[in-house]
Amino acid sequence: MGAALVVVVLTLAISWSVAPVLSPTDRVLRATAAATVAALWLAATIGHVAALRFDSPVDIDAAAGGGGDSPRVAIANAVLRNTLEQAVLAIPAYLALAWVVEASGAMIPALAALFSVGRTLFWTNYARGATARAFGFALTFYSSLAALVITLMALVGRLM
Template structure:
């Protein structure tokens, strides 16, 4: 996208709309998962079980990093400009979005997995259904982010927010739970 052709007000409005839709999806799915999934699945009630469960669920988050690596790797092999690697030239148009997707996915995966693991040390049982929903939302967010990327920030916003909100909520919940434990303990 050429920055000279972007209508900033329109783009910001689109970002807000996409972000609101992403946040609504996250809140709705997290709440539904908390109330519905425990009826169908047993969630561990001990610390070791909760950690093992979360690490296993987060394999699905990690799989999106692998998807990003695969996209970049495949694109490099298809281009004489890119096959030498990023250290030897400017990336072609064909690979730039894939590289941006991979970088952003790696950043978001670190945040998601880290917050999921900490959260799972503070909760057990039915609350672990939120980790399942968060991993699912991560995948939905990554798909939407990648598909929207070529069309600008407004088109990426839904995917970005859908990826970020579950980790952000796990981060905030973890801090609140740690403070509550410290105060009551």
């Protein structure tokens, strides 16, 4: 998880150095695009669960309330729950960062890219266990958390 934090910090440092000064409208448009990326990950995960639930008679029966999910549907449901949690954190973080931090023009797309890489690693490694999926989880979580912390720091700086 520490490696993911290092990746997030380095990515933010690089994107901060690029830091195009954009209008508030342009920053919010970038945040909207980033939020759309997070929402598309959620939609893809929902679609994956739906496809698996109707892939076999056992899964169809389970979806209709006839028993527990198969292991692959249970894994897909766990990935879905985690993706929902991550999207709920990321979307407002992108929007807040865009609204509050003038130099966030390059950070927002970089954070959305980290979100996507993190989701890909989490999803593809989920079945291999907690250790295998930890980096993907941390990359997704720390990128959103960083956006929130930067926003909070900027807000506190304005109040002082």
